[in-house]
Amino acid sequence: MQDAAFLTTATRHGGGLLKAAAACPDAPRPWLDLSTGINPEPWRGPRAAEAELNRLPDPGALVALEAVAASAFGCAPDRMAATAGAEAAIRLLPLLLGVRSVEIVGPTYGAHAESWRAAGVATRLIAADQAAASQAGVLVIVNPNNPDGRLTRRADLIAMARARSAVGRWLVVDESFIECAPDDSVSDVVEPGLIVLRSFGKFYGLAGVRLGFMLAAPDLVQHLRALLGDWPVGADALTMGRGAYADLDWRARTERALAERTDRLDDLLAEAGFQIVGGTSLFRMTRTPHAARWFQHLCEAGILTRPFAHTPDGLRFGVPTERDFPRLQRALEAFA
Amino acid sequence: MQDAAFLTTATRHGGGLLKAAAACPDAPRPWLDLSTGINPEPWRGPRAAEAELNRLPDPGALVALEAVAASAFGCAPDRMAATAGAEAAIRLLPLLLGVRSVEIVGPTYGAHAESWRAAGVATRLIAADQAAASQAGVLVIVNPNNPDGRLTRRADLIAMARARSAVGRWLVVDESFIECAPDDSVSDVVEPGLIVLRSFGKFYGLAGVRLGFMLAAPDLVQHLRALLGDWPVGADALTMGRGAYADLDWRARTERALAERTDRLDDLLAEAGFQIVGGTSLFRMTRTPHAARWFQHLCEAGILTRPFAHTPDGLRFGVPTERDFPRLQRALEAFA
Numbered sequence: 001m002q003d004a005a006f007l008t009t010a011t012r013h014g015g016g017l018l019k020a021a022a023a024c025p026d027a028p029r030p031w032l033d034l035s036t037g038i039n040p041e042p043w044r045g046p047r048a049a050e051a052e053l054n055r056l057p058d059p060g061a062l063v064a065l066e067a068v069a070a071s072a073f074g075c076a077p078d079r080m081a082a083t084a085g086a087e088a089a090i091r092l093l094p095l096l097l098g099v100r101s102v103e104i105v106g107p108t109y110g111a112h113a114e115s116w117r118a119a120g121v122a123t124r125l126i127a128a129d130q131a132a133a134s135q136a137g138v139l140v141i142v143n144p145n146n147p148d149g150r151l152t153r154r155a156d157l158i159a160m161a162r163a164r165s166a167v168g169r170w171l172v173v174d175e176s177f178i179e180c181a182p183d184d185s186v187s188d189v190v191e192p193g194l195i196v197l198r199s200f201g202k203f204y205g206l207a208g209v210r211l212g213f214m215l216a217a218p219d220l221v222q223h224l225r226a227l228l229g230d231w232p233v234g235a236d237a238l239t240m241g242r243g244a245y246a247d248l249d250w251r252a253r254t255e256r257a258l259a260e261r262t263d264r265l266d267d268l269l270a271e272a273g274f275q276i277v278g279g280t281s282l283f284r285m286t287r288t289p290h291a292a293r294w295f296q297h298l299c300e301a302g303i304l305t306r307p308f309a310h311t312p313d314g315l316r317f318g319v320p321t322e323r324d325f326p327r328l329q330r331a332l333e334a335f336a
Numbered sequence: 337m338q339d340a341a342f343l344t345t346a347t348r349h350g351g352g353l354l355k356a357a358a359a360c361p362d363a364p365r366p367w368l369d370l371s372t373g374i375n376p377e378p379w380r381g382p383r384a385a386e387a388e389l390n391r392l393p394d395p396g397a398l399v400a401l402e403a404v405a406a407s408a409f410g411c412a413p414d415r416m417a418a419t420a421g422a423e424a425a426i427r428l429l430p431l432l433l434g435v436r437s438v439e440i441v442g443p444t445y446g447a448h449a450e451s452w453r454a455a456g457v458a459t460r461l462i463a464a465d466q467a468a469a470s471q472a473g474v475l476v477i478v479n480p481n482n483p484d485g486r487l488t489r490r491a492d493l494i495a496m497a498r499a500r501s502a503v504g505r506w507l508v509v510d511e512s513f514i515e516c517a518p519d520d521s522v523s524d525v526v527e528p529g530l531i532v533l534r535s536f537g538k539f540y541g542l543a544g545v546r547l548g549f550m551l552a553a554p555d556l557v558q559h560l561r562a563l564l565g566d567w568p569v570g571a572d573a574l575t576m577g578r579g580a581y582a583d584l585d586w587r588a589r590t591e592r593a594l595a596e597r598t599d600r601l602d603d604l605l606a607e608a609g610f611q612i613v614g615g616t617s618l619f620r621m622t623r624t625p626h627a628a629r630w631f632q633h634l635c636e637a638g639i640l641t642r643p644f645a646h647t648p649d650g651l652r653f654g655v656p657t658e659r660d661f662p663r664l665q666r667a668l669e670a671f672a
Contacts, residue, residue, distance in 0.1 A: 018396035033391065042390045047383075053544040053572070054378045055369065056537070060354035084420045084546070087565040095431060095563075111565060118562040201392070208389040208571030210420070226454040227431075229423040229447060230349060234570050235544030236389070 042205025048235035074188035086212035094119030099137025149278035165193035179203035180280035378541025384571035410524035422548035430455030435473025485614035501529035515539035516616035637667035
């Protein structure tokens with residue numbers, strides 16, 4: 001690895017293969033990207049027709065997408081709005097909720113804290129066992145959590161949402177990886193102070209089309225729509241989102257396939273000396289005293305993983321496809 | 337036309353073919369959509385590869401897109417940020433500029449007033465000859481204007497931007513149709529109070545991919561980036577935007593072709609009794625005492641045009657492709 005600054009970059013998000021390739025010019029191509037929690041076996045179905053790219057997205061197509069997604073999530077269509085990725089909703093939350101303090105159960109996905117801090121709101125990371133007692137205006141819980149997969153049970157979330165709503169406080173549940181733990185979703189729960197974020201790109205493996213949803217009380221949904229304008233998502237998001245959320249067979253098959261590959265990955269990683277500390281069926285969080293050396297070794301084999309500034313002995317692995325297991329196995333076995 | 341409410345819907349934006357088709361079930365298919373100012377002969381080039389849909393957009397790809405677009409606009413890359421359509425920037429402007437009053441030269445594209453009013457900012461439409469004297473915190477000019485094509489000269493815009501900057505006031509120039517009048521662009525002008533909005537979808541005919549830009553002072557651009565998050569646009573926008581803005585031959589050819597088709601459309605419309613009151617080479621604004629009857633007659637022929645609530649005797653026509661001229665001509669000749 002020629003570029004020492006690259007490790008710092010890699011701790012911000014997963015992805016960024018262009019920078020990885022520049023930092024490790026001798027690594028074998030193509031790169032195997034295990035740095036994100038995005039399903040490497042995406043839902044495959046028609047993209048938007050060329051004629052759809054030529055037009056403004058039809059308002060009727062947005063209504064149709066939201067109806068199919070609402071049905072998949074178990075919520076009413078007037079309680080949700082599509083956004084260009086869950087990220088877009090995360091960034092706009094401070095504008096929608098006029099609060100002075102936020103507590104985020106962490107460590108977790110960094111954009112939450114970044115977004116509230118950029119808006120000048122007092123923001124504090126708290127431990128999971130402090131959540132129920134939080135008195136902040138907004139409490140954010142990522143469920144299951146990224147990167148460690150920590151699960152907050154549905155019953156506990158409902159109790160928190162109810163208690164917070166009663167005193168005018170918000171609970172934001174980021175369900176970006178909830179397809180890996182569907183029984184604990186609160187997307188169907190109606191509480192005035194509960195906001196749920198959903199991501200399309202991760203489980204369906206289509207992060208490049210930018211599609212997510214905010215689920216909330218109808219007045220808040222209307223406010224979000226006003227901020228987003230009339231065409232919040234593009235043509236591919238409308239077409240592929242509608243196709244994918246309606247494909248319940250694919251969802252069931254994919255849940256099973258990911259669970260199987262996760263078991264296989266855990267075996268490989270344990271064999272190589274990693275301690276598996278958690279995760280979901282889309283990514284596994286590990287600990288090893290040699291995390292920085294492992295990261296570099298795998299980069300040199302053209303495999304990008306995810307290090308963390310807040311957990312220097314941690315390394316996260318996305319779950320590979322069947323055909324990429326042998327390459328990962330060889331690289332793991334070659335570590336000296 | 338079975339649905340009297342449809343005329344009201346159609347005055348909001350162009351597009352909305354699904355509603356038009358529902359209101360006129362007997363109209364011949366496919367519909368000919370002349371209700372927008374989107375080029376019906378789009379730039380044609382590769383879309384994002386399927387592998388790109390599977391990944392988060394690479395930060396390097398965003399940098400590359402912005403560099404190519406900045407070069408096409410004549411501005412520095414640190415003075416611009418890509419957005420999911422010009423509309424996304426329009427909706428976020430009230431959050432970026434903390435002002436108490438806005439004046440908008442109008443009638444014009446309705447989303448400007450809508451966005452500021454939704455944010456609770458005092459918003460007034462003013463006539464073009466009142467613009468130079470405006471003392472509002474923000475002055476918005478759409479150039480060339482939609483729907484009438486009114487052009488504000490570059491020298492006048494520069495003078496206004498300079499005078500307003502000197503007293504801490506903003507000038508927002510919406511250049512969504514500026515490719516039709518490139519000599520009057522101020523995208524290359526550096527003034528602290530000047531903000532320019534650009535649209536990809538209209539001239540390049542790719543409104544469905546959702547791509548636009550805000551050009552402004554670097555600190556404001558950074559603030560916008562924080563609101564948008566790390567993946568402001570999708571994979572197709574990154575790939576097609578980069579390809580199209582680099583294709584200067586296509587731009588030159590398209591400028592000429594649109595100008596020729598505009599002349600031909602003007603002749604047809606004049607023949608049918610319309611008064612051409614202005615426009616650009618992507619749309620023509622007409623007046624006729626029979627605007628509502630014309631709108632309905634054309635709908636029944638499967639041709640969607642654009643009526644206006646603020647100008648009941650106005651009707652706007654998008655410039656058709658070569659192959660659609662005969663159909664439009666037949667429909668114009670069949671009006672009784």
